[in-house]
Amino acid sequence: MGRLFWKFFLCILLAQVTATIGVGGVFWLRDQARQRATPVLDSGPPAAIALDAAAATLRHGGLPALRSLLPDMRRPQLFVLDAARHELLGRAVPAELMHAVERELRDGAQGGDSAVWRGARRLVGPDGAQYIAFVSRDFGRQIGRDAGRQDGLRDGTGPGTLTPGLGPGPGPRRRIGQSVVIGATVLASLLFAALLAWYFSRPIRALRSAFEAAAAGDLAPRFGPGAKGGDELVDLGRDFDRMSARLRALMDGQRRLLHDVSHELRSPLARMQAALGLAHQQPDKIGITLERIERESNRMDKLIGELLTLSRLEASPDVLRREQVDLVELVDGLVADARFEAGQAAGGTALRVDFDADDSVNVSGDPDLLWSALENVVRNAARHGAPGGVVAVSVRAVDGLAQVEVCDRGPGIAPEDLPAIFQPFFRSGTSRTGVDGHGLGLAIAQRVVQAHDGEIVVANRDGGGLQVTITLPATGR
Amino acid sequence: MNHVLLIDDDVELVGMFAEYLEQEGFSVTCMHNGEDGARAALTGGYAIAVLDVMMPGAGGIEALRQIRAGSRIPVLMLTARGDDADRILGLELGADDYVAKPCTPRELTARVRAILRRTQAAPENGPGVLLSVGKLTMLPEQRRATWDGQPLDLTSTEFNLLEVLARNAGRPVTKNDLSEQGLGRPLARFDRNIDVHLSSLRHKLGPLADGRSCLQTIYRQGYQLIKE
Numbered sequence: 001m002g003r004l005f006w007k008f009f010l011c012i013l014l015a016q017v018t019a020t021i022g023v024g025g026v027f028w029l030r031d032q033a034r035q036r037a038t039p040v041l042d043s044g045p046p047a048a049i050a051l052d053a054a055a056a057t058l059r060h061g062g063l064p065a066l067r068s069l070l071p072d073m074r075r076p077q078l079f080v081l082d083a084a085r086h087e088l089l090g091r092a093v094p095a096e097l098m099h100a101v102e103r104e105l106r107d108g109a110q111g112g113d114s115a116v117w118r119g120a121r122r123l124v125g126p127d128g129a130q131y132i133a134f135v136s137r138d139f140g141r142q143i144g145r146d147a148g149r150q151d152g153l154r155d156g157t158g159p160g161t162l163t164p165g166l167g168p169g170p171g172p173r174r175r176i177g178q179s180v181v182i183g184a185t186v187l188a189s190l191l192f193a194a195l196l197a198w199y200f201s202r203p204i205r206a207l208r209s210a211f212e213a214a215a216a217g218d219l220a221p222r223f224g225p226g227a228k229g230g231d232e233l234v235d236l237g238r239d240f241d242r243m244s245a246r247l248r249a250l251m252d253g254q255r256r257l258l259h260d261v262s263h264e265l266r267s268p269l270a271r272m273q274a275a276l277g278l279a280h281q282q283p284d285k286i287g288i289t290l291e292r293i294e295r296e297s298n299r300m301d302k303l304i305g306e307l308l309t310l311s312r313l314e315a316s317p318d319v320l321r322r323e324q325v326d327l328v329e330l331v332d333g334l335v336a337d338a339r340f341e342a343g344q345a346a347g348g349t350a351l352r353v354d355f356d357a358d359d360s361v362n363v364s365g366d367p368d369l370l371w372s373a374l375e376n377v378v379r380n381a382a383r384h385g386a387p388g389g390v391v392a393v394s395v396r397a398v399d400g401l402a403q404v405e406v407c408d409r410g411p412g413i414a415p416e417d418l419p420a421i422f423q424p425f426f427r428s429g430t431s432r433t434g435v436d437g438h439g440l441g442l443a444i445a446q447r448v449v450q451a452h453d454g455e456i457v458v459a460n461r462d463g464g465g466l467q468v469t470i471t472l473p474a475t476g477r
Numbered sequence: 478m479n480h481v482l483l484i485d486d487d488v489e490l491v492g493m494f495a496e497y498l499e500q501e502g503f504s505v506t507c508m509h510n511g512e513d514g515a516r517a518a519l520t521g522g523y524a525i526a527v528l529d530v531m532m533p534g535a536g537g538i539e540a541l542r543q544i545r546a547g548s549r550i551p552v553l554m555l556t557a558r559g560d561d562a563d564r565i566l567g568l569e570l571g572a573d574d575y576v577a578k579p580c581t582p583r584e585l586t587a588r589v590r591a592i593l594r595r596t597q598a599a600p601e602n603g604p605g606v607l608l609s610v611g612k613l614t615m616l617p618e619q620r621r622a623t624w625d626g627q628p629l630d631l632t633s634t635e636f637n638l639l640e641v642l643a644r645n646a647g648r649p650v651t652k653n654d655l656s657e658q659g660l661g662r663p664l665a666r667f668d669r670n671i672d673v674h675l676s677s678l679r680h681k682l683g684p685l686a687d688g689r690s691c692l693q694t695i696y697r698q699g700y701q702l703i704k705e
């Protein structure tokens with residue numbers, strides 16, 4: 001049970017106690033007010049009996065009998081006024097009581113003769129004198145006795161009134177009952193507070209342990225997709241899982257990249273060392289080995305340059321420099337380079353590079369980045385498409401978009417490898433050996449195109465070969 | 478018999494190694510992928526195979542597994558420097574030794590020579606020499622060993638190490654001595670080579686009567702073959 005649990009627990013308990021005190025207090029105050037406002041006349045059956053008794057006494061015994069009766073009637077307390085509104089025993093009658101009596105009598109006069117239950121009654125003595133008799137409620141003594149009867153009237157909410165079953169029992173027993181009920185209520189309240197606090201703090205504790213595990217490097221999913229629906233805390237757990245999965249993927253990607261980079265850097269190094277060994281062994285062939293070493297160091301330089309470009313693009317995916325670039329001009333230069341290289345390398349079976357373009361297709365972007373992206377794609381096609389003999393490059397403006405298509409008739413890519421083709425250092429199994437390159441070209445091309453809000457799609461062509469389509473938002477001429 | 482089989486996917490590198498080894502008096506055949514390499518190694522026409530275990534996919538390790546399934550030809554692994562997992566897996570699969578890439582051709586040649594010297598050790602002990610320690614019997618000139626009458630299937634490096642231990646049975650042999658006499662080179666720092674080979678040997682040799690392994694590690698000293 002952490003600190004949070006106790007905070008929840010105390011808050012909930014406090015809320016419950018406050019609510020209980022508030023509701024109880026409201027009812028208590030209302031009860032008090034009602035007691036103060038109710039006609040202080042007693043209109044219940046005992047009062048009616050007392051009034052009947054008073055009436056009979058007056059009729060048969062006359063005024064002296066009534067007068068001797070009055071002191072005996074302590075409970076309920078009976079008052080009788082003569083015509084001059086003097087109490088027979090000379091007791092003081094509060095003004096409120098008088099008002100209530102008069103109101104009662106007035107209502108009775110209007111409401112016919114069914115005045116049996118009324119709290120005040122006109123009595124006529126044997127001598128014809130008029131008297132007014134009424135029963136007063138004596139608060140101090142009667143509230144306790146009335147409690148049992150009044151439970152039905154009140155809503156049973158006040159702290160002392162939760163004992164409807166006990167009835168008007170003797171005082172000590174009722175007090176024990178009340179404390180039992182209060183104790184049970186407090187216990188139940190504690191229990192509910194504890195349950196609620198536990199219910200709230202449990203997922204938070206689970207989250208905390210998950211965070212601790214993540215901080216310690218364990219990014220395994222912890223909440224699972226099993227918790228369907230649920231509240232915000234369950235959502236939070238699911239979000240945490242998603243976050244840790246993403247982090248894990250990123251970290252794995254970085255680790256793989258680092259591994260690949262060291263491997264890729266090691267290959268030219270191994271060749272350089274081998275060349276150095278040969279140079280030591282055969283000093284007469286130093287020229288050839290120096291050439292080899294130079295070639296390898298150039299490769300390493302190129303690889304590091306590509307890696308830097310890639311990491312720069314990943315670090316800041318937005319293009320910093322934006323200029324008007326004519327894609328037709330740019331691709332035309334690239335095609336010329338590719339033709340030149342193809343003519344140099346292939347010898348007899350020259351690779352044909354077809355170029356087909358609109359007059360000019362302008363995009364806004366970083367010319368160096370666009371150049372390297374398109375160069376990578378065109379070179380890739382020229383390299384892998386060499387067996388097919390022809391590479392077709394086209395640049396077109398379509399619906400406000402600049403579209404560059406590079407198609408070759410090479411071996412293409414295995415369908416299962418297509419999604420991975422933009423990963424750094426990915427090389428399709430067949431193209432792994434023999435062909436120069438590190439597998440960074442398409443990764444760079446993709447990031448450049450995405451940085452220009454464009455799209456790059458790679459697909460196998462019908463009849464063999466690969467088609468790379470780059471779409472960029474075009475600008476006006 | 479000094480025909481070397483080079484199996485590596487880096488064509489240029491293999492070419493240079495081949496050139497170097499040929500200058501050193503070996504005859505060399507190159508293979509550029511695991512399947513071809515394993516097939517060539519299993520023909521039995523080579524004295525030693527130099528295998529790059531870092532070929533794409535499981536190429537190198539798979540080739541090693543295939544070679545060991547059908548042949549005891551000495552295998553020298555080329556591994557990535559710092560990649561212990563590949564190296565230990567390779568040694569466990571029965572490679573005889575490893576060289577971390579990038580390496581100089583001279584280092585590679587020296588390692589090839591060391592392995593060939595061990596495996597083609599001249600029968601200078603004279604015929605009929607028989608080493609016997611407990612249930613273990615070794616015939617060094619025939620490179621055969623038996624445990625409790627059952628022939629043991631050992632790689633050449635395992636055989637060499639076991640031979641060193643058997644000659645010194647009952648005495649601890651330091652790892653450095655094991656490396657120098659068994660592998661033909663001094664012990665390098667952080668070298669787990671000996672431990673991996675001895676762990677493999679422990680599996681191949683049966684337990685003693687009391688259930689202990691007959692190969693005991695002597696803390697900070699090395700290993701000892703228990704003499705009963």
